[in-house]
Amino acid sequence: MSESEVDETNAEEQPARSPLRRYLPLGLVVAFVAFLAWGLFTRNETQPTSGAAAPDFTLALFNDYPGNIGKTPVSLADLRGKVVLINFWASWCIPCAQEAADLQAAYQQYKDRGVVFLGVDYLDAETDARNYLKRFNIDYANGPDLGTVVSGRYHITGVPETYIVDKAGIIQFTKISPVNQAELAAVFERLLK
Amino acid sequence: MIADLGLIALVLAALASIYSLVTAAMGGRTKRADLIESARRAAVMIAPLLTLACLSIIISNLTGDYSLEYTYRVSNDTTPTLLRITALWGGQNGSMLFWCWLLSWYVFFTFLRPWKSNLDLQPWVNFVAIGTQAFFILLVIFYANPFARLWVDAAGNVSAAVFQPAGLRAYIAPDGTGLNPLLRHPGMIIHPPMLYLGFVGLTIPFAYAIGAMLARNKTDSWIRASRRATLIAWLFLSLGLLLGARWAYDVLGWGGYWGWDPVENSALLPWLVATAFLHSVIIQEKRSMFKIWNMVLILLAFCLMVLGTFVTRTGVISSVHSFARSSLGVPFLLFVAIVFVGSVGLMIDRSNLLKSENKLDSLFSREAAFVLNNFVFVAITFTVFVGTYYSMFSELFTGQKLTVGPPVFNQLLGPQVAVLVLLMGIGPLVAWRKSSPEALGRMSWKSALLGVGVMIALFALGIKPFWVLLGFGLIGYTAGVTFSEYWRGMRARHKLSGENYPTALTRLFQRNRRRYGGYLIHVGVLVMGIGVIGSLNFQQQTQRSMEPGSSVTLGNYTLTYDHALTCDPTSTMPPDCADWYKDRGRDIEVIAGYFTVSQAGQAPVELTPYREVFLNNTGELSPPGVLTTIGEDLYVIFLGEQSGFGTVKVFINPLIQFLWSGGIVLVIGTIVAMWPSAAERREAVTMPERVAVRGVVQ
Numbered sequence: 010m011s012e013s014e015v016d017e018t019n020a021e022e023q024p025a026r027s028p029l030r031r032y033l034p035l036g037l038v039v040a041f042v043a044f045l046a047w048g049l050f051t052r053n054e055t056q057p058t059s060g061a062a063a064p065d066f067t068l069a070l071f072n073d074y075p076g077n078i079g080k081t082p083v084s085l086a087d088l089r090g091k092v093v094l095i096n097f098w099a100s101w102c103i104p105c106a107q108e109a110a111d112l113q114a115a116y117q118q119y120k121d122r123g124v125v126f127l128g129v130d131y132l133d134a135e136t137d138a139r140n141y142l143k144r145f146n147i148d149y150a151n152g153p154d155l156g157t158v159v160s161g162r163y164h165i166t167g168v169p170e171t172y173i174v175d176k177a178g179i180i181q182f183t184k185i186s187p188v189n190q191a192e193l194a195a196v197f198e199r200l201l202k
Numbered sequence: 203m204i205a206d207l208g209l210i211a212l213v214l215a216a217l218a219s220i221y222s223l224v225t226a227a228m229g230g231r232t233k234r235a236d237l238i239e240s241a242r243r244a245a246v247m248i249a250p251l252l253t254l255a256c257l258s259i260i261i262s263n264l265t266g267d268y269s270l271e272y273t274y275r276v277s278n279d280t281t282p283t284l285l286r287i288t289a290l291w292g293g294q295n296g297s298m299l300f301w302c303w304l305l306s307w308y309v310f311f312t313f314l315r316p317w318k319s320n321l322d323l324q325p326w327v328n329f330v331a332i333g334t335q336a337f338f339i340l341l342v343i344f345y346a347n348p349f350a351r352l353w354v355d356a357a358g359n360v361s362a363a364v365f366q367p368a369g370l371r372a373y374i375a376p377d378g379t380g381l382n383p384l385l386r387h388p389g390m391i392i393h394p395p396m397l398y399l400g401f402v403g404l405t406i407p408f409a410y411a412i413g414a415m416l417a418r419n420k421t422d423s424w425i426r427a428s429r430r431a432t433l434i435a436w437l438f439l440s441l442g443l444l445l446g447a448r449w450a451y452d453v454l455g456w457g458g459y460w461g462w463d464p465v466e467n468s469a470l471l472p473w474l475v476a477t478a479f480l481h482s483v484i485i486q487e488k489r490s491m492f493k494i495w496n497m498v499l500i501l502l503a504f505c506l507m508v509l510g511t512f513v514t515r516t517g518v519i520s521s522v523h524s525f526a527r528s529s530l531g532v533p534f535l536l537f538v539a540i541v542f543v544g545s546v547g548l549m550i551d552r553s554n555l556l557k558s559e560n561k562l563d564s565l566f567s568r569e570a571a572f573v574l575n576n577f578v579f580v581a582i583t584f585t586v587f588v589g590t591y592y593s594m595f596s597e598l599f600t601g602q603k604l605t606v607g608p609p610v611f612n613q614l615l616g617p618q619v620a621v622l623v624l625l626m627g628i629g630p631l632v633a634w635r636k637s638s639p640e641a642l643g644r645m646s647w648k649s650a651l652l653g654v655g656v657m658i659a660l661f662a663l664g665i666k667p668f669w670v671l672l673g674f675g676l677i678g679y680t681a682g683v684t685f686s687e688y689w690r691g692m693r694a695r696h697k698l699s700g701e702n703y704p705t706a707l708t709r710l711f712q713r714n715r716r717r718y719g720g721y722l723i724h725v726g727v728l729v730m731g732i733g734v735i736g737s738l739n740f741q742q743q744t745q746r747s748m749e750p751g752s753s754v755t756l757g758n759y760t761l762t763y764d765h766a767l768t769c770d771p772t773s774t775m776p777p778d779c780a781d782w783y784k785d786r787g788r789d790i791e792v793i794a795g796y797f798t799v800s801q802a803g804q805a806p807v808e809l810t811p812y813r814e815v816f817l818n819n820t821g822e823l824s825p826p827g828v829l830t831t832i833g834e835d836l837y838v839i840f841l842g843e844q845s846g847f848g849t850v851k852v853f854i855n856p857l858i859q860f861l862w863s864g865g866i867v868l869v870i871g872t873i874v875a876m877w878p879s880a881a882e883r884r885e886a887v888t889m890p891e892r893v894a895v896r897g898v899v900q
Contacts, residue, residue, distance in 0.1 A: 031550055038546045042539045045509075048594050049516060049531045101607060103456040106745065107841050107851065114844075132605060157604060186822055189842050 057163060059181055063174040064162040068129065068152040076150030077120045092124045092200045093174040097160055099133045100141035102168040108187035109145035115193040116149045124197055129154045131168050175200050205270050208258025209349040215251035216343055218244045219336035223329060230325035238325045242313045245332050249310035252303040259296055259348055263289050268375035271362035272296055272348040278378035280787050285381055288391045292381045295348040302338045305402040309335055312406055320423050326413035334405050337537050345530050383790055383816040389449030397442030397469055401507050403435025404472060408504035411497055415552045425483050433876035436480060437869065439473045444865040455824025455839045457853040462611045467590040468510025471583060475503040478579035485572050488634060490559035497556060501545040512538050564636040571629040578622045585614050616669065620676055623731065626724050627680030630687055649682030673735045677728050684721050711874060719875025726868030729860050736857025743853045749846060757854045759836050764796040766843035772817065791815040795840030795848050799829055811840040832859060
C-alpha cells in the first residue's frame with residue numbers, strides 16, 4: 010500500500026518509471042505462476058493405501074515413551090514381523106482427543122500379542138505433547154515428527170490419521186478420522202491370525 | 203435421451219460464448235455497433251442453454267439414469283428426491299457445470315438490456331466476462347463432462363466417455379454409488395451455491411475493470427457501473443463463509459466453526475480483498491484518488507478467487523475439503539497464467555490512464571483513514587495468504603512441508619483485526635480532506651468512555667486477560683460511534699424537518715442507503731466479534747466415559763447418560779433405529795447417545811448427539827446435541843459406546859449466538875446498502891453526461 014501511495018503522490022514529478030520498477034510486478038507474477046506449475050506437477054496425491062508397502066522411516070522417541078519397542082530411534086523396517094499401528098496426532102488437534110482413550114485401550118489389549126503402537130506427533134511443542142500424553146495416560150511409543158519427514162512420506166492430509174501395517178510391512182488399514190477400539194480390535198484379530 | 207439434449211445445449215452454449223467472445227473483440231476494435239449488439243445477444247443466450255443442460259442432469263438423477271457416469275456417482279435408488287436435485291453440485295463434474303450456470307446468470311443480467319451508458323466499455327466488458335464463461339464451459343466439455351456415459355468392454359471393465367469408444371458396449375449400472383455422505387446435510391446443500399455465487403460474481407467487476415483499461419477509459423464509470431454486482435458478489439461470499447462456518451459447527455462436531463483450512467482460507471482471501479475494495483472505491487468516487495490501487499484490488503480479488511478454485515480443485519494444496527480431485531490441473535493453470543499475467547501486463551501498459559487526480563491533503567482525514575483501513579486489510583490478506591501457501595513455499599525452499607496451524611493464525615490476526623475495529627470507529631468521524639484530533643475527540647469522547655466503561659465492568663466481573671478486555675473495549679467504542687452516527691443523523695432530521703424519530707431513521711436510510719447500510723454491516727461485524735472473542739477465549743470442555751445413569755457436570759449443566767443406540771444397516775437393527783432411517787441412506791451407520799440435561803430451576807431437556815459412520819469408508823460426521831440459550835451453547839458430542847460405557851465430550855461455547863446473529867445483521871446491512879434508491883436511479887440516468895464533463899476537465 011505504502012508503495013502505491015508514493016506512486017500516486019509522485020506521479021507528476023516522475024512521469025516515467027525505471028523499466029525495472031515497471032516490470033517487476035510482471036516478473037513476480039510470472040514467477041508465481043511458475044511456482045504454481047511446480048506445485049501442480051510435483052503434487053503427490055499418492056497417499057499409501059491398503060495393500061501398498063508402508064513407506065519406511067526412522068523416528069526418535071520421546072524419553073520415557075519407549076512403549077513396547079524398547080529402543081530409540083526406531084525404524085519401521087526393524088519392526089518387520091510385528092503388526093504396527095502408526096497414528097499421527099497432535100496436542101492441538103481436537104478430534105485426536107476423541108480417539109486417544111480408544112487407542113490406549115486397544116494398546117493395553119494387544120501390546121503383549123506382538124502389536125506395536127507408534128504415535129507420531131505432528132507439528133507440536135514438546136511440553137504440550139507431553140501434557141497430552143499424560144492427560145490420556147498414554148504409554149505406547151511416541152516421538153515427534155521432526156522436520157515432518159514421516160508425515161511427508163505418508164502424505165497425511167491432517168491429524169488424526171491411522172495406518173496399520175501387517176507383519177510383512179504391507180498397509181492393511183488406513184483411516185483419516187478418529188478410530189475406535191472395536192474397529193482396531195477387528196483389524197488386529199485378522200492380522201494376528 | 204434427456205442427457206443427449208443436455209449435452210447439445212452445453213455445446214451450443216460453448217459455441218454461443220465463443221461467438222460472443224470473437225464478435226465482442228471485433229466490435230471493440232472496429233467500434234461497429236452491429237457487432238457489439240450481436241455479441242451482447244449471444245451472451246444472453248448462454249444462460250437459458252446452460253439451464254437446459256443443468257435440468258437434464260437433474261432429470262437424469264431423478265429418473266436414476268445410471269448409464270450416465272455422473273448420475274451413477276452421485277445418486278442411487280435410496281437417495282431422497284431433494285438430494286437427487288442438489289446432487290447437481292454434489293460431484294466435481296456437475297459442480298463445474300453448476301458453476302458455469304451461475305456465472306451465466308450474472309452475464310445474463312449484465313447484458314439483458316441494451317446498454318444506454320458506458321457504450322465504450324460494453325464490448326470489452328462483454329469480451330472479458332464471456333472469455334471467463336467460455337473457459338469454464340470448455341473446461342466442462344473437455345475435462346469434467348457430466349454427460350459422460352458408462353461403457354463396458356468384453357472383459358467386463360467399465361469406463362466412462364462421452365462418445366462410444368471402439369469395441370465397447372453401452373453399460374447401465376444396476377444402482378448408483380450415492381452422494382458423498384458429507385454432502386447430504388442441508389447446510390452442505392446450501393453452502394456451496396452461496397459461495398459459488400460469490401466467487402463467480404467477482405467476474406463482473408473484474409470484467410468492468412479490465413474492460414475499462416482495454417477501452418482506455420480514464421473515468422471511474424466502471425466502478426459506479428459495477429458497484430451493485432460487486433456488492434452482490436460480496437453478499438454471497440459473506441453468506442457462503444457464514445454458512446460454511448455454521449455447517450462445520452452443526453455437523454463436524456469438533457466444537458468450533460473455523461479451522462483455517464486451505465479451502466476456507468481460499469474463500470476468505472477474495473472476501474478480504476473485496477471488502478478492502480468496497481471501502482477504497484469510496485475514495486475514488488469522492489476524490490478521484492487511488493485509481494491504480496482500486497484496479498489492483500479488484501483484479502487481486504478475482505485472481506485470488508481463480509487461484510483458490512485452482513488449488514482446491516486440483517489438489518495442489520491438500521485439505522480436508524478434498525471432495526474433488528481431477529485432471530483439471532493443466533488447463534486451469536493456463537487460465538490462471540492468462541488471468542494473472544494478463545491483468546498485471548495490462549495494468550503496466552495502461553498505467554498512464556490510472557493517474558490520481560488529487561493528493562492526500564492530510565494524514566488526519568477520511569482518505570487517510572481509508573488508506574489505513576486498506577493497509578490493514580491487505581496485511582490480513584497477506585498473513586492468511588502466506589499461512590495458506592506456507593506448506594508449498596516451505597516444500598519448495600526446504601524440501602519439507604510445514605503447515606501453519608490455527609493458533610498461529612489467531613495470534614497473528616488478532617491484533618490486526620483489533621486495529622481494523624478501531625479504524626471502523628474512527629473512520630466515520632474524520633472529515634474528508636482535513637480534520638483534527640480535537641474534532642475527533644469532540645465527536646467520540648463519549649464512545650471512548652463507553653469502551654473504557656465496558657473494560658472496567660468486565661474486569662470487575664472477573665475477566666482478566668488483557669486482549670479480551672481490549673477486544674470488548676474496542677467493540678464498545680466502535681459500537682458507540684456507529685450508533686451515535688445514526689443518532690446524529692436522526693436528530694438533525696428531527697430538528698430540521700420536525701419528523702418524529704422513527705420516520706427520521708427510515709428517511710436517513712432512504713437518503714443514503716449506502717452509508718447507513720454500511721454502518722449496519724459494521725454493527726453486524728461488531729456483534730460477530732463478541733461471538734468470536736467469547737468462543738475463542740471462554741470455551742469450557744470436558745470428556746467422560748460414563749455408565750448409564752451416571753452424570754457429568756459442566757458449568758450450570760448436569761448431563762445424565764441414559765443409553766446408546768447403534769444402528770448398523772448391514773445387519774438386523776433394533777426397532778428404535780427406524781426413526782433414524784426415514785431420510786437417511788442405508789450406507790450410513792448411526793451411533794446415537796441419549797442424554798438428559800438438567801439445570802437448576804428448569805425442566806430437563808433431552809439431547810441426542812450421534813455419529814454417522816459412512817460404510818464406504820469415506821469418513822464420518824459427529825452432529826452434536828446442542829442446547830442453545832442466549833448466552834451460550836451447551837454442545838455435546840457422542841464419541842461412542844464400549845462395554846456399556848458411553849464416551850461423551852461436552853463443550854460450553856459462550857456468546858456463540860452473537861456470531862450467527864451478527865452474521866444476519868451483516869447480510870441485512872448489505873441488502874440495505876445495495877438496494878437501489880430513488881436518488882440513485884436518477885443518478886444512473888444523468889451519469890454519462892457527468893462523466894463526459896469530467897473527462898473534458900481532465
